[in-house]
Amino acid sequence: MKAVTTEIITIGDEILYGQIVDTNSAWMGAELAKIGVRVKQITSISDNAEHITQALDEAKTRADIILMTGGLGPTKDDLTKQVLTDYFHTSLRLHEPSLAHLTELFRGRGKELTEINREQAYLPESCTPVTNALGTAPGMWFEQDGKVFVSMPGVPFEMKRMMTDIVLPQLKVYFKTPHILHKVVQTIGLPESLLSERLEAWETNLPGHLKLAYLPNLNGVRLRLTGQGTDEAILEKEMQEQIKKLPAILGKHIFAYGEVTLEEAIGRLLTERGLTVATAESCTGGLLAHKLTSIAGSSAYFIGSVIAYHNEVKIQELHVAPETLQQHGAVSEATVRAMAENVRLKFDTDIGLATSGIAGPDGGTPDKPVGTIWIAYADKYKTVAKLLNYNKGRLLNIEYTAMAVLNLLRQSLEPTVEE
Amino acid sequence: MKAVTTEIITIGDEILYGQIVDTNSAWMGAELAKIGVRVKQITSISDNAEHITQALDEAKTRADIILMTGGLGPTKDDLTKQVLTDYFHTSLRLHEPSLAHLTELFRGRGKELTEINREQAYLPESCTPVTNALGTAPGMWFEQDGKVFVSMPGVPFEMKRMMTDIVLPQLKVYFKTPHILHKVVQTIGLPESLLSERLEAWETNLPGHLKLAYLPNLNGVRLRLTGQGTDEAILEKEMQEQIKKLPAILGKHIFAYGEVTLEEAIGRLLTERGLTVATAESCTGGLLAHKLTSIAGSSAYFIGSVIAYHNEVKIQELHVAPETLQQHGAVSEATVRAMAENVRLKFDTDIGLATSGIAGPDGGTPDKPVGTIWIAYADKYKTVAKLLNYNKGRLLNIEYTAMAVLNLLRQSLEPTVEE
Structure with a gap:
C-alpha cells in the first residue's frame, strides 16, 4: 500500500529571517505520523503571491495532501486567501457562519467587529470552511484531482485545535490511512x-x-x-x-x-528504591545538581550539594586531605573518590556523586590536558571512579560530564543488567 | 543592488516526522541576515536520492546559495554525499587531511578509527572540503554557474561552528555582500x-x-x-x-x-574589581552556580556553593536558625537573607547569593503559591532581598530565577548607574 504523503507549506517572513523557530511543522509531522500520513517535505516561504503559487505547483506533484499555515491575518501583507482564490479559479463570497462566529468572538472580547476583520468572513466559494474555534481567520479545505489542500492560521494554538478537531479526523476518512x-x-x-x-x-x-x-x-x-x-x-x-x-x-x-530522559529514568529508579543522593562538584559547577533537580518531585531523593570550585572548599567542606591534593592534584582519582565518599557522609545520603576536571579552555597541562575529567559514584558498599576525556569546548565538556555521571549512577543502580 | 538569496535544505526524517524541531534553520536565517543575505525558502526533505536531487534542481532556480544540513552520518541511510557526488558529476576520493582529522578525533577518544567512519574521509573530488572541528563528517563546498552549494552536518553545534568559522566569511567574500x-x-x-x-x-x-x-x-x-x-x-x-x-x-x-551574555558581563565586572562570590541555592538547585561557572576563567571569582535542597542542609551547612524556618518557612525573606549572608561567611567571599522558592509543579500553598521565590544578595555592607513571582512551569521558573539573581548581582555592583 502506497503511503499517503503530505507537504507542509509555512508562509511568512518571521521563520525565514530566523525571528521565530518553526515548531508548528514538527507538531504536525508527529500528529500526521500517528494516522499513517508521511510528511514528504516542509517548505517555508515568504508572503509573496508568485512564490506561494510556485510552492503549490511543486507540492502537488509529490504529495497527496498540502497543508498550509500562515498568511491569513487581516492585514494586506497576508496574501494566502487571495492567492488560493485565484489558484482554484473561484471567487470570494461572504460566509455567513464565519461572520456570525467573528461577531460572537468580538462581542466576547467586548468589542465591535472592525471592517478589516469583517473581511475575514469572505471565503473562496469552492472551499469547505474550517472553523477556527480560537481565532478570527477561518481555515479552508480544497479538493482537486483526489488531492486535499488545507490552509490554516500560523498561530500555534489556533492551528493545533483546527488540526485535532477537524483536519486530522477528516484526512483519516478521506484517505483511509493504514496503522502506524x-x-x-x-x-x-x-x-x-x-x-x-x-x-x-x-x-x-x-x-x-x-x-x-x-x-x-x-x-x-x-x-x-x-x-x-x-x-x-x-x-x-x-x-x-x-x-x-x-x-x-x-x-x-x-x-x-519510550519518551523518557535520562534524568527522568534516574528519578524513577531513585524514587522506587527510596534512595537519596548528594553531589560534590568541581568542574560541573552545579550542572549535575541542576539536572537532578530539574525533575518534578526530585526533593524526594535529592538532598544537597557542595560545589567545591576552589581547593580550599574541597579541603574544608569535603575533607579531601591536603596531601591528596598535593600528591595527586585536584583532578585525580584519589580526590574525586574522597569527594564522592565524603559528600555522602556529610549529607547522610545513600549515594554520593563527584566530578573534578579541567573543563577548559585554560588550565590544561601536558599531563592533564583540557578535557581530563574524573567522576565518581559512592554508596555504602563501593566507590567507582572513571576517567573521561572530552574535547568539545568548555560548555559541552561540562554538559557531557554531567550526563556521564548520571549514566554512572544509573549503571550502579542496575548492577545486574547483562551486557 | 539585488539581494543575495539563500535556500536552506535540511535532509533527514527526524524533522519531517516531528521527532525534532528544526532550530538550525532559524539560527542560519538570523546569521545570514547579518551579512545581508536573505533566506528565500527553507525546504525539509527526507534522505532520498531522487528527492534531494529534485530539491537541488528547484533551489538553484530561485537562490544564489544553497545550504544543506544533515544526511552526512556514517550509516547507510545517510545519502547526501553520494547524491552530491552524482549531482556534480564527480567521484569520491580519499581526502588525506580529513582522514588525519578523523584519526586524531578517535585517538582523542581513546579509540581506533572504525571502517565505517574511515569512509567519511572520502569526499567528492570537485568540492572544497569544509573542516568539521567538532565532529566526524566534513562539510563540502561546491560552485556551479556562480552559485554556491554547501553541505554541512545536521548536528547543531557542528554546523554552527562550521558556519561561523568558514562558510559565512567565505560567502561574504564570494558574493561581495554590501556593508551591513x-x-x-x-x-x-x-x-x-x-x-x-x-x-x-x-x-x-x-x-x-x-x-x-x-x-x-x-x-x-x-x-x-x-x-x-x-x-x-x-x-x-x-x-x-x-x-x-x-x-x-x-x-x-x-x-x-555587543554579543555579551549577562553571565559574561558579570564575569568581567567581578574580575575587574577582584571580587569573589559564593551561592546558597535551594530552588535553583545549582543552576545559578552553573551559570556563573559556564564562563571561562570563572575560577578567578567563583569559590563554591552549598545547594541546600533540604531544610536540614539549610540548618547545618548554612546556619539558618531552626526558629527562622519554623516561623517564616524556607521560602521567606528571613531565610534567604540568612542563606546569602552565611554562605558569604562560610566561603569567606566578598559576595553571597541565595535562592529559596517553590519551583513547582507541587509544593504550593494558598499563602505561597507555586512560583513564589525569594532571592538575596549580601556583601560586607548590605543585604538585599527580593520577592519574585513566576508562573512559567518548573524549568522556566528555575531559569528566570537564576537570571534574576544575576541581575540583582549586577545592579548591586553598579550602584552608581543613573536611570
Whole structure:
C-alpha cells in the first residue's frame, strides 16, 4: 500500500529571517505520523503571491495532501486567501457562519467587529470552511484531482485545535490511512557508528514494514522503530518481539523505553528504591545538581550539594586531605573518590556523586590536558571512579560530564543488567 | 543592488516526522541576515536520492546559495554525499587531511578509527572540503554557474561552528555582500512593550537606513540596530552616535553592548574589581552556580556553593536558625537573607547569593503559591532581598530565577548607574 504523503507549506517572513523557530511543522509531522500520513517535505516561504503559487505547483506533484499555515491575518501583507482564490479559479463570497462566529468572538472580547476583520468572513466559494474555534481567520479545505489542500492560521494554538478537531479526523476518512506504530528505545554510551555495527544483523533481519532510525542527542542515541500495517494488534505484537531482542544485543546501554530522559529514568529508579543522593562538584559547577533537580518531585531523593570550585572548599567542606591534593592534584582519582565518599557522609545520603576536571579552555597541562575529567559514584558498599576525556569546548565538556555521571549512577543502580 | 538569496535544505526524517524541531534553520536565517543575505525558502526533505536531487534542481532556480544540513552520518541511510557526488558529476576520493582529522578525533577518544567512519574521509573530488572541528563528517563546498552549494552536518553545534568559522566569511567574500553593520545593546528588566514605549521618539528619528529590532530572550531583550551602507566608516560613526543616546533613555536596564551574555558581563565586572562570590541555592538547585561557572576563567571569582535542597542542609551547612524556618518557612525573606549572608561567611567571599522558592509543579500553598521565590544578595555592607513571582512551569521558573539573581548581582555592583 502506497503511503499517503503530505507537504507542509509555512508562509511568512518571521521563520525565514530566523525571528521565530518553526515548531508548528514538527507538531504536525508527529500528529500526521500517528494516522499513517508521511510528511514528504516542509517548505517555508515568504508572503509573496508568485512564490506561494510556485510552492503549490511543486507540492502537488509529490504529495497527496498540502497543508498550509500562515498568511491569513487581516492585514494586506497576508496574501494566502487571495492567492488560493485565484489558484482554484473561484471567487470570494461572504460566509455567513464565519461572520456570525467573528461577531460572537468580538462581542466576547467586548468589542465591535472592525471592517478589516469583517473581511475575514469572505471565503473562496469552492472551499469547505474550517472553523477556527480560537481565532478570527477561518481555515479552508480544497479538493482537486483526489488531492486535499488545507490552509490554516500560523498561530500555534489556533492551528493545533483546527488540526485535532477537524483536519486530522477528516484526512483519516478521506484517505483511509493504514496503522502506524512507533517504539522508542533510549541508549547511552555508544556512538551511532558503534551502535549500528552492533545492530547490523538485527536490523538486516527486520521485516520490510519495520524501519529503524538512529536519533543522536546529548543524552545518547534514541532508536526509533516504526511499523506500518493493516492490523494494529498484529503490528504491536511483531514490534514488541523485535524490541525484546535488543537487551541481549545492547545490554546496559539501554536506559529506557519510550519518551523518557535520562534524568527522568534516574528519578524513577531513585524514587522506587527510596534512595537519596548528594553531589560534590568541581568542574560541573552545579550542572549535575541542576539536572537532578530539574525533575518534578526530585526533593524526594535529592538532598544537597557542595560545589567545591576552589581547593580550599574541597579541603574544608569535603575533607579531601591536603596531601591528596598535593600528591595527586585536584583532578585525580584519589580526590574525586574522597569527594564522592565524603559528600555522602556529610549529607547522610545513600549515594554520593563527584566530578573534578579541567573543563577548559585554560588550565590544561601536558599531563592533564583540557578535557581530563574524573567522576565518581559512592554508596555504602563501593566507590567507582572513571576517567573521561572530552574535547568539545568548555560548555559541552561540562554538559557531557554531567550526563556521564548520571549514566554512572544509573549503571550502579542496575548492577545486574547483562551486557 | 539585488539581494543575495539563500535556500536552506535540511535532509533527514527526524524533522519531517516531528521527532525534532528544526532550530538550525532559524539560527542560519538570523546569521545570514547579518551579512545581508536573505533566506528565500527553507525546504525539509527526507534522505532520498531522487528527492534531494529534485530539491537541488528547484533551489538553484530561485537562490544564489544553497545550504544543506544533515544526511552526512556514517550509516547507510545517510545519502547526501553520494547524491552530491552524482549531482556534480564527480567521484569520491580519499581526502588525506580529513582522514588525519578523523584519526586524531578517535585517538582523542581513546579509540581506533572504525571502517565505517574511515569512509567519511572520502569526499567528492570537485568540492572544497569544509573542516568539521567538532565532529566526524566534513562539510563540502561546491560552485556551479556562480552559485554556491554547501553541505554541512545536521548536528547543531557542528554546523554552527562550521558556519561561523568558514562558510559565512567565505560567502561574504564570494558574493561581495554590501556593508551591513549590527550594534547590539543588551537590556534586562523591561518587557518589550515598555521598552518600545520608551524608545519611541528615538526610533522614529532614526535615519531610514538604520533599523531597530527587538529580540526578547531569557536574558531580557536584545536591541539590534542594523545599518546598511556603502561606506563602512561613515555607517559605523552614524550608528555609534545613535547608540550613545541610549543610556539616557534606558539607564540601568542596559547591561552590556555587543554579543555579551549577562553571565559574561558579570564575569568581567567581578574580575575587574577582584571580587569573589559564593551561592546558597535551594530552588535553583545549582543552576545559578552553573551559570556563573559556564564562563571561562570563572575560577578567578567563583569559590563554591552549598545547594541546600533540604531544610536540614539549610540548618547545618548554612546556619539558618531552626526558629527562622519554623516561623517564616524556607521560602521567606528571613531565610534567604540568612542563606546569602552565611554562605558569604562560610566561603569567606566578598559576595553571597541565595535562592529559596517553590519551583513547582507541587509544593504550593494558598499563602505561597507555586512560583513564589525569594532571592538575596549580601556583601560586607548590605543585604538585599527580593520577592519574585513566576508562573512559567518548573524549568522556566528555575531559569528566570537564576537570571534574576544575576541581575540583582549586577545592579548591586553598579550602584552608581543613573536611570
